Amino acid sequence: MTQVSDQDAAEAVNEQAPAADRPPTRLERFRRRRLLSHVSIMSKLILMMVLCSMLASAVIGGIAFHAGRTSIREAVFNRLTEVRESQTRALTAQVNDLRNSLIIYTQGGVALNALEAFTAGFDQLNNASVSPAQWQSITDYYSKTFVKEVEQYSGTKLDAGALLPATPAERYLQANYTAVRQNDDVAITIDDAHDGSQWSAANARYQNFFRQIVTRFEFEDALLLDGRGNVVYSAYKDVDLGTNIIDGPYAGSKLHEAYLKAMSANAVNYVGFTDFEFYQPAEMQPTAWMVAPLVKDGRTEGVLALQFPITKINRLMTFDQQWQQSGMGDTGETVLAGPDDLMRSDSRLFLENPQEYKAAVVAAGTPPDVADMAIRQGGTTLIQKITSPATVNAQRGETGTIITKDYLGQNTLQAYAPLVIKDSDLHWSIVAKVTTSEAFARESSFTKTMVLVTTGIIFLVCLLAIYLAQIFVRPIRRLESGAQRISAGDYNVAIPVETRDEIGDLTEAFNEMGRSLTVKEDLINQQRKENDDLLRSLMPDALAERFKQGEETISVEHPNVTVIFADIIGLDRLQAELTSEESLTLINELIRQIDAAADNFGMETVHTVRNGYLASCGLTVPRLDNVRRTVDFAMECQQIVGRFNSETGNDLRVRAGIDTGAVSSGLLGRPSVVYDMWGAVVNLAHQIKDGSPQPGIYVTSSVYDALQESLEFDSAGSVSVDGEAQPIWRLTERR
Structure with a gap:
C-alpha cells in the first residue's frame, strides 16, 4: 500500500484550488528558481537597484503626495471658508449699517413729523374726486405700463381692472403722482403736483429727505404707513401709494406681517427685516423690507418701511461681478439660500451667460420653465433651487465644508454656514463654492509634477543602475574571461x-x-x-596509446615474429650468496646491459620473470631479418654474461630458446595490467629453453631452416609438443 506524506497530500489539494488562492507548489517554486537562475547577475543588480529605488520613490513620493495634496486641499477649503466668512461679515455689516441708519431716521423728528403731515393730507383726501381724464390716465397706466411690466417678468396674465385703486384718496394720489410718472428716475424727483392739496404740500416739504435716504442707500422705495395700515407716502409714488397693507390689494405681501410686528414692538430700537418675495408693485422683482416703528409719547403712530432690493445683495454676493479680481477664479461664487431651498442671490453663470446657465441647470434636473422664468426675471433669486447637503446642513445650523454636486450638476467644493441676521426671522444659508476641477487644478498639477519627478528619478536610477552594474560586474566578467581561458588550458x-x-x-x-x-x-x-x-x-607504443584511450580489451595478431625466451643459469645461487640489495644491484646492471643490447638489435622486450627474459623481434615493427636479429641478440647476451663473469668472478651461463612464426600480444589483467605475448611460438620457445639442460642457444626447425647457411647448429634432440616430437638445434658458431 502506497504511503503519501502530509506535504504531498497538501500540495495535491493545493493543485486543485484556484491559483490565486493557494500557495505555490514545489514544482512552481522550482520553476521560479530555474527562471531566476537564467537571469544574469548584472540584470539582477539592475533589477534590485531599480526595485529598491522604485520602492523608496513610491514611499517617499506617496508621503509627499499625501502631505502635498492634503495641504493643497486644506488651502482650498480654507480659502472657501475665508470667502464665506468674509461675505457673511460683509452682508451682516451692511444690514447692521442700514438698521442703525433706519433707527436714526425713525428716532429723529423728521420721519415722525412727515408721517403726521402725510397722514393728515391723506385723511383730507378721503372725499376727493378725480376727473374722467385723470381716471383714464390711471387706467391707461395700469393697462399699458404696469400690467405689461408685471406680465413680462412673471409670465402670468393679470386683470388690470382688478388692480385699479378703489378709495378716493388712493385714486387721487395715483392720478396726480403715479399715473404721471414716466419711470422711477422721474418719479423720485417730483416734489409737488401743484394740486394745492395738503398732501402735496407735505410731499414738497419731505420728499427730499426720503429721496436722500433711498438714493444714498440704494433702496427701491421708502413707505410711510399710518396706524391704520394706509400707505400714506411713497418716495417713488408706485401703485402701492394710498393702498392699505392690512386689507388692501397687497395685504398678502411680507410687508403686512412686518408692519404688524413693528406696530406691536415694544423695543425702542426695533428694526424688522423680511425675507425676499416677488412684490407686485415692484413689477414682481424680488424685494425685502426693513421696517421700524415711528413712536410719539410711547405710542406707535406708524411705520417707516424701506424696500430692500435684491441688487444690494447681488452686488455683495457676486463681488459686483468681479469674481476673477476677487480671487474666485473661473467657477467660484457665493450664493444665499432660503429655507425653501431657493436662491436669495443670483447665479454667477446666469449673469455671465444666461443660455449656458439654462442648458446646465436643465441638464442637472431643473425644469425648463423654471430656467425660462429666471431669464424673464433677469435673475435666479426666488427661482433657482439650490438643494444640496451643504444647504441642508446649514439650515440645521451646521458649519463646514463638503464636496458635492451643485445646482449646475458640477462637482464642487462647498463651504457652508447659516446666516444670522439680528432681530429677524430669516433662516438663510450662505455657501461659497468652486468646481473641483478648478479647485484641484493645483492638485492635478502637483500630481503630474510628482509623477514626472518620480518617473524622472526612476529613469535616472535605471541609467545609474546600468552604469554602476557594469562597473560592479566588470571585474566579475574579467574573472569569467579568465576562467574561460583557464578552462581552455591557458x-x-x-x-x-x-x-x-x-x-x-x-x-x-x-x-x-x-x-x-x-x-x-x-x-x-x-x-x-x-x-x-x-x-x-x-608495452609497445601503439598498445600504450590504445590503453590510454581507454580500450579495455587489446589483442593483436602478428604473422611473422621471432621469439626468444632466455634465462641465466646460476643466478639463483648468486642471489642466495649475496644480500638482497647486492643481488638486486647486480641483476639490474645485468638486465640494463641486456636491454641496451635489445635496443641495438631491434628487439622488443616483453617482460622479465625471475631469471627469465622474454623478447621478440618483428612484433610491432615488422622486420624481414627478425630471425637473424634474434639469434644475434642471443649471442650478444652470451657475451654480456661472459663479460659479467670476467668482471665479477661469477660463473653464469645463458640458456635461450628461439622460435619464429605467428604470435598474439596484448594486455592482460584488471586492474593490474600486464603486457604479454602468447601463442604456439612462445610456448615452443619456452619449452626448448626449459627442456635443454645445458647452457646455449636452442632453436626450432623454423629458425634452423632460416639460418643454417650462415650459422652452424648441432642437433640437440627434440621436445614433445601436443604429443608430437619437435627437433631442436643448438647454435655452435658462425660459418
Whole structure:
C-alpha cells in the first residue's frame, strides 16, 4: 500500500484550488528558481537597484503626495471658508449699517413729523374726486405700463381692472403722482403736483429727505404707513401709494406681517427685516423690507418701511461681478439660500451667460420653465433651487465644508454656514463654492509634477543602475574571461586587482589559483610524461596509446615474429650468496646491459620473470631479418654474461630458446595490467629453453631452416609438443 506524506497530500489539494488562492507548489517554486537562475547577475543588480529605488520613490513620493495634496486641499477649503466668512461679515455689516441708519431716521423728528403731515393730507383726501381724464390716465397706466411690466417678468396674465385703486384718496394720489410718472428716475424727483392739496404740500416739504435716504442707500422705495395700515407716502409714488397693507390689494405681501410686528414692538430700537418675495408693485422683482416703528409719547403712530432690493445683495454676493479680481477664479461664487431651498442671490453663470446657465441647470434636473422664468426675471433669486447637503446642513445650523454636486450638476467644493441676521426671522444659508476641477487644478498639477519627478528619478536610477552594474560586474566578467581561458588550458592568466573589497580578494584568490594550476599542470605534465615513459617501457607504443584511450580489451595478431625466451643459469645461487640489495644491484646492471643490447638489435622486450627474459623481434615493427636479429641478440647476451663473469668472478651461463612464426600480444589483467605475448611460438620457445639442460642457444626447425647457411647448429634432440616430437638445434658458431 502506497504511503503519501502530509506535504504531498497538501500540495495535491493545493493543485486543485484556484491559483490565486493557494500557495505555490514545489514544482512552481522550482520553476521560479530555474527562471531566476537564467537571469544574469548584472540584470539582477539592475533589477534590485531599480526595485529598491522604485520602492523608496513610491514611499517617499506617496508621503509627499499625501502631505502635498492634503495641504493643497486644506488651502482650498480654507480659502472657501475665508470667502464665506468674509461675505457673511460683509452682508451682516451692511444690514447692521442700514438698521442703525433706519433707527436714526425713525428716532429723529423728521420721519415722525412727515408721517403726521402725510397722514393728515391723506385723511383730507378721503372725499376727493378725480376727473374722467385723470381716471383714464390711471387706467391707461395700469393697462399699458404696469400690467405689461408685471406680465413680462412673471409670465402670468393679470386683470388690470382688478388692480385699479378703489378709495378716493388712493385714486387721487395715483392720478396726480403715479399715473404721471414716466419711470422711477422721474418719479423720485417730483416734489409737488401743484394740486394745492395738503398732501402735496407735505410731499414738497419731505420728499427730499426720503429721496436722500433711498438714493444714498440704494433702496427701491421708502413707505410711510399710518396706524391704520394706509400707505400714506411713497418716495417713488408706485401703485402701492394710498393702498392699505392690512386689507388692501397687497395685504398678502411680507410687508403686512412686518408692519404688524413693528406696530406691536415694544423695543425702542426695533428694526424688522423680511425675507425676499416677488412684490407686485415692484413689477414682481424680488424685494425685502426693513421696517421700524415711528413712536410719539410711547405710542406707535406708524411705520417707516424701506424696500430692500435684491441688487444690494447681488452686488455683495457676486463681488459686483468681479469674481476673477476677487480671487474666485473661473467657477467660484457665493450664493444665499432660503429655507425653501431657493436662491436669495443670483447665479454667477446666469449673469455671465444666461443660455449656458439654462442648458446646465436643465441638464442637472431643473425644469425648463423654471430656467425660462429666471431669464424673464433677469435673475435666479426666488427661482433657482439650490438643494444640496451643504444647504441642508446649514439650515440645521451646521458649519463646514463638503464636496458635492451643485445646482449646475458640477462637482464642487462647498463651504457652508447659516446666516444670522439680528432681530429677524430669516433662516438663510450662505455657501461659497468652486468646481473641483478648478479647485484641484493645483492638485492635478502637483500630481503630474510628482509623477514626472518620480518617473524622472526612476529613469535616472535605471541609467545609474546600468552604469554602476557594469562597473560592479566588470571585474566579475574579467574573472569569467579568465576562467574561460583557464578552462581552455591557458593557466598563465593574471587579472589586475583594482579594489580592496570582496571582489578584490576573489581576484587575488583567482590569480593564486591560476598560479597553482600552472604549477600543478607542470607537475601533471611531468608525471604524465613519466607515466608514458613507464607505460612505453612496459608495452609497445601503439598498445600504450590504445590503453590510454581507454580500450579495455587489446589483442593483436602478428604473422611473422621471432621469439626468444632466455634465462641465466646460476643466478639463483648468486642471489642466495649475496644480500638482497647486492643481488638486486647486480641483476639490474645485468638486465640494463641486456636491454641496451635489445635496443641495438631491434628487439622488443616483453617482460622479465625471475631469471627469465622474454623478447621478440618483428612484433610491432615488422622486420624481414627478425630471425637473424634474434639469434644475434642471443649471442650478444652470451657475451654480456661472459663479460659479467670476467668482471665479477661469477660463473653464469645463458640458456635461450628461439622460435619464429605467428604470435598474439596484448594486455592482460584488471586492474593490474600486464603486457604479454602468447601463442604456439612462445610456448615452443619456452619449452626448448626449459627442456635443454645445458647452457646455449636452442632453436626450432623454423629458425634452423632460416639460418643454417650462415650459422652452424648441432642437433640437440627434440621436445614433445601436443604429443608430437619437435627437433631442436643448438647454435655452435658462425660459418
